[in-house]
Amino acid sequence: MYFRLMDRNGFTDRATGSLIPTIGGRKAFVPSPLPPPHVTVERFLPELTRATQAVGELKGIGRTVSNPLLLVRPLQRREAVSSSSMEGTYTTLTDLFLFEAGDNQAAIRGDTREVANYVRALEGAIGGLAELPISTRLVRDAHRVLLSGVARHRGAAVEAGELKRDQNWIGGGGRIDTARFIPAPPAETPSALDTLMAFVNRLDRPAPLIDAALAHYQFEAIHPFADGNGRVGRMLITLMLIDNGTLPQPLLYMSPYLERHKDRYIDLMYAVSRDGAWEEWIAFFLEAVAVSAEETIAVVERLQDLQREYRERFQTARRSALMLRIIDLAFERPARSISNIADALGVTYAGAANNVRELVHAGVAEEVEGSYPKLIRFPGVVAALGMP
Incomplete structure (x- = not known):
């Protein structure tokens, strides 16, 4: 990855914010x-059309499911594993379940505990939308859950739920x-964050997907x-799409795509700050939305096909x-x-165990050796779900 030190000469006159003095004689960036x-x-009609159509198709599939939790819960955990691994927190989907x-x-x-925190934080933030707008309070609450009880080297020294008190980089x-x-x-952080939330909650929002690109950056x-x-920040994308009605159910998660293109993802956001390269970033984000929606549709279809196969296999007199x-x-x-x-x-232990035993014998389920209970x-x- 190409690095350029952040100093007065590293940013062009097209930079999308101001450089102000901070510690160590350096300059910090405050976005406009x-x-x-x-x-x-x-400018983005082709990319926006593809992304909007893909999201619309995903929304349609979601409406065909009698119990949306059958899709929402596994997809949220898939997102948690990918989003966390981008930050150096690694587990498998199986271990999370x-x-x-x-x-x-x-x-x-x-x-694994920290990735489970991600799930709890995301679910809590989505639930919080029933009572709160997308706000500094909502994201602080999500942050508090995300970093609760983690090992010291993974951020326990950080005050969970509190805005930074020291300069970061x-x-x-x-x-x-x-x-x-x-x-x-x-x-500068509280004011900048409040200004961002005012943008997110404004009444005039003609292009919600572009808004999500801008707000995430x-x-x-x-x-x-x-x-x-x-x-x-990646949770914020999901929250915005639910809050503005783009998706009535939390089905779209972009971290698997962003993880595969991590260097480009980071470089393009940096280029917005340094060079004002909004077009490249927004086009990339809309591509990520489209591909993520298309991939999620494929995952949903695999789950539906497998559920249908299992039900037909065992649906006999x-x-x-x-x-x-x-x-x-x-x-x-699935665990x-x-x-x-x-x-x-609402059945007896024996009734559940007898039926599970048949599913194990049929190869659909398996016992986890050494587990208790x-x-x-x-x-x-x-x-x-497409992940181990």
């Missing part, structure tokens, strides 16, 4: 308020004098927290109706204890 001048919807099911081995792995190996980018100083340029900015209900539960959370299955369906996982469902 949105929207940027000279950025018009007409096992952690949530109560697996003791998964529970002792700090990264990006790149440079821990040294501000070699940093690639120095975002807004702490004193702006959040990352402000970098309001000491840690966790990338993850909270000799099979218990309970077995079909267990199969449906597997698509919501569970037998006690959890029994409680979720006894855990069952459904590997086919995880495979359909």
Whole structure:
């Protein structure tokens, strides 16, 4: 990746903000308020049309599902794994499902716990939209959940839910004098964030997908927290698309695409700050929306096909109706204890265990060796999500 030190000469006269003095004799970048001048919807009509059509098709698929949680919950966990791995927090989708099911081995792995925090933070923020607008309070609440209880080297020294109190920077190996980018100083951060939220909540919003591109860049340029900015900034995309009605259900998540193109993703945001390269960034973002929606449609179709296959396979007169209900539960959370299955369906432990045993014998489910309480996982469902 090409690095240029952030100093007075590193930014052109097209920079999209102001450079102000900060610690170490360096300059910090404070982005100008949105929207940027000279950025018009007409310039992005081809990219916007493709992205809008893909999102519309995804919305349509979501409406065909009787229980949206069968899609929303696994897709949110897929997003959590990808978004977290971009920040150096690694786990597998299988381990995340096992952690949530109560697996003791998964529970002792700090990264898995932190990725589970991402899920809780995202779900909490989406739920918070019923009572709050997208606001500094909402993102601070998400940040508080994201970094609660993490290991010290993963951000426990950071005050979860609090805006940064010290100057942060990006790149440079821990040294501000070699940093690639120095975002807004702490004193400028609350005002910059409030201005961003005013943009997000304004009444005139002709192009919600472009708004999301602008707001995501702006959040990352402000970098309001000491840690966790990338993850909270990607949550902001989902929150905006739900809040403005682009998606009635939280089905679109872009981190798998952004993770594959991480260097370009970061470089393009930096180029906006340094050179005012809005067109390149917005075009990339709309491409990411389109591809992410198209890929999510494929994931949803795989899940629906697999669910249909399982139901047809076990939907016979000799099979218990309970077995079909267990199969449906597997698509919501493909790792569970037998006690959890029994409680979720309101049946006895023995009834759940007998039906699970048949699913294991048929190769649809498998027992997790050494787990206590006894855990069952459904590997086919995880495979359909396209991640290990």
